[in-house]
Amino acid sequence: MKTTVRIVAFIGFAIMIAPLIAVIVNAFNANVLLSNWGGFTTHWFTDAVDDSGVRSAAGQSVEIAALVTALSAVIGTLAVAFNAYAPRWVQRLTSSLTITRVMVPEVIMAAGLVLLMPKLGFTFGIVVLGQTVWAVAFFIAILGARRAGFDRRLEDAGRDLGASAWRVLGTIVLPDLLPGIIAGALLTFTFSFDDVVTTVFLSGASTMTLPTTILARIRRGITPEINAVGVLVMLVTIILLALATVVSGQLVPGQEGTEI
Amino acid sequence: MQLPARRTRRLRPIPLSAVLGAMSPNLIFAGLFFLAPVVLVLLYSFGTLSYLTLDVNWGWTTSSYSAIVHSPYLQTFLRALLIAVATVALCAPLGFAISLVIVRATPRRRVALFLLVLFPFWTSFIVRTYAWTNILGPRGYIANLTADLGHRVTLLGTDWGILIGMVAAYLPMMALPVYVSLSRVSEELVAAARDLGAGEWRIMRTLLIPGAAPGLAVGALLVGIPASGEYVVPAVLGAGKVTLVGGLLAQELQNNGNYPLGSALTVGLIVLMLLMLIVARIVQWLWARPRKRAPVAVPDTAAVTS
Numbered sequence: 001m002k003t004t005v006r007i008v009a010f011i012g013f014a015i016m017i018a019p020l021i022a023v024i025v026n027a028f029n030a031n032v033l034l035s036n037w038g039g040f041t042t043h044w045f046t047d048a049v050d051d052s053g054v055r056s057a058a059g060q061s062v063e064i065a066a067l068v069t070a071l072s073a074v075i076g077t078l079a080v081a082f083n084a085y086a087p088r089w090v091q092r093l094t095s096s097l098t099i100t101r102v103m104v105p106e107v108i109m110a111a112g113l114v115l116l117m118p119k120l121g122f123t124f125g126i127v128v129l130g131q132t133v134w135a136v137a138f139f140i141a142i143l144g145a146r147r148a149g150f151d152r153r154l155e156d157a158g159r160d161l162g163a164s165a166w167r168v169l170g171t172i173v174l175p176d177l178l179p180g181i182i183a184g185a186l187l188t189f190t191f192s193f194d195d196v197v198t199t200v201f202l203s204g205a206s207t208m209t210l211p212t213t214i215l216a217r218i219r220r221g222i223t224p225e226i227n228a229v230g231v232l233v234m235l236v237t238i239i240l241l242a243l244a245t246v247v248s249g250q251l252v253p254g255q256e257g258t259e260i
Numbered sequence: 261m262q263l264p265a266r267r268t269r270r271l272r273p274i275p276l277s278a279v280l281g282a283m284s285p286n287l288i289f290a291g292l293f294f295l296a297p298v299v300l301v302l303l304y305s306f307g308t309l310s311y312l313t314l315d316v317n318w319g320w321t322t323s324s325y326s327a328i329v330h331s332p333y334l335q336t337f338l339r340a341l342l343i344a345v346a347t348v349a350l351c352a353p354l355g356f357a358i359s360l361v362i363v364r365a366t367p368r369r370r371v372a373l374f375l376l377v378l379f380p381f382w383t384s385f386i387v388r389t390y391a392w393t394n395i396l397g398p399r400g401y402i403a404n405l406t407a408d409l410g411h412r413v414t415l416l417g418t419d420w421g422i423l424i425g426m427v428a429a430y431l432p433m434m435a436l437p438v439y440v441s442l443s444r445v446s447e448e449l450v451a452a453a454r455d456l457g458a459g460e461w462r463i464m465r466t467l468l469i470p471g472a473a474p475g476l477a478v479g480a481l482l483v484g485i486p487a488s489g490e491y492v493v494p495a496v497l498g499a500g501k502v503t504l505v506g507g508l509l510a511q512e513l514q515n516n517g518n519y520p521l522g523s524a525l526t527v528g529l530i531v532l533m534l535l536m537l538i539v540a541r542i543v544q545w546l547w548a549r550p551r552k553r554a555p556v557a558v559p560d561t562a563a564v565t566s
Contacts (some may be wrong), residue, residue, distance in 0.1 A: 028545075075285045105533065107526075115300045
């Protein structure tokens with residue numbers, strides 16, 4: 001029994017890790033055909049960095065992700081910070097709209113927006129709007145979890161000591177939410193940076209991000225350069241997400257010795 | 261249990277207008293760009309496309325739906341559903357085994373193994389999907405290996421290749437909730453069962469699998485729903501030869517501009533998603549009934565997701 005579990009688990013780990021190893025190995029593989037190991041090279045990385053298509057796509061990706069993150073952070077923080085003071089039906093509406101947007105497959109949301117688009121045109125801005133639809137929901141879900149864990153007695157204490165509701169919000173609630181806002185923003189940035197579906201459906205051919213460029217290149221055949229781009233993208237997402245974990249993990253009150 | 265009543269009257273509460281003002285951007289945004297488009301999808305799906313002017317004629321015909329049923333699209337739909345179900349069916353035992361190994365590992369190894377799940381989960385979706393072309397492609401490892409054995413097998417561009425890519429892509433979504441459930445199964449209980457002579461299989465059947473069930477249920481939804489509408493994996497590993505529903509949608513809406521047909525396909529996906537939610541609810545309900553006698557406290561699914 002134990003060995004069966006171990007074998008199945010090994011297959012599971014292998015199926016997740018093996019392709020990543022293959023990308024990393026082939027990104028340094030000097031053999032153009034990638035069929036065998038042809039020696040070590042960093043040639044594909046210089047190719048990738050010098051590629052103007054890759055460069056402009058990376059620029060677009062960062063631009064879109066930054067806008068989506070900014071929009072989501074503002075809208076989402078407002079919704080989460082004020083949620084506790086809102087009437088019950090507003091809370092319910094907010095939470096069910098959040099859950100559905102997280103759950104519904106992205107193609108459905110993107111398809112709906114395509115129908116709305118002829119009136120608005122396929123542009124860069126539409127991609128930002130389209131991604132923000134689900135990005136806000138993810139942001140609210142992440143930040144909402146932190147708000148839910150907040151010690152409400154701190155608010156009460158502030159009130160008892162005579163602070164106005166606004167002052168409590170500004171000096172107690174928001175500072176406590178800050179690590180959550182940063183972590184949520186980092187995650188939102190990664191999701192947007194990584195997005196394919198919304199971008200493909202809403203951009204037409206005009207807006208190429210890094211993932212859609214990778215997709216377009218794959219359709220023309222696999223080159224070693226794409227592996228190098230893949231490794232670079234991998235590094236960006238992992239650094240951002242590790243950062244998000246550190247920010248949200250270490251700044252949790254009580255864990256790293258709170259000063260309150 | 262009744263909690264002591266909170267002070268309901270606050271000194272100077274935040275005015276309702278300010279609260280609604282702060283909450284409304286999210287609601288308005290969701291209404292305009294999420295709810296309205298979905299309603300539009302429903303309306304369009306009952307309209308028809310004029311092939312002369314490429315305008316959409318509104319109406320209440322079901323011609324788009326019957327066009328799907330009487331075309332190869334129905335088959336694509338069923339294949340997509342089958343692949344999604346197969347993905348869940350394969351992810352469940354793999355995710356369970358992974359979680360069990362992690363739960364039983366020593367603390368230090370546990371962190372390392374956990375990172376092995378998080379690392380692919382954190383890697384860009386397109387990169388880890390595309391990574392499989394290095395293995396499944398015509399010059400990939402599997403093709404070379406099988407060629408040495410006598411018959412070159414290229415899984416890229418087949419449903420099997422897509423299935424492998426889907427399982428790899430969605431496995432973390434299954435493993436993480438199952439891990440949460442499994443880590444709540446009391447170690448003492450397992451040790452007691454072993455002391456009383458229960459074999460590994462018996463422990464598995466009566467303690468571990470029931471304990472993991474809520475996580476498996478959540479995982480099945482987290483995997484099954486996105487998998488049924490998956491666009492990226494077939495686009496990358498189908499190699500232009502094989503498409504699923506996500507690909508059909510893009511094709512009809514973008515290349516052909518056939519909005520009614522594309523909308524009807526989208527409605528099909530929505531119905532599929534609702535069916536999965538209903539099935540999950542029924543399974544959960546059936547599972548919960550005999551569990552009343554069970555020795556393990558089965559955590560609520562809602563608690564696992566939150």
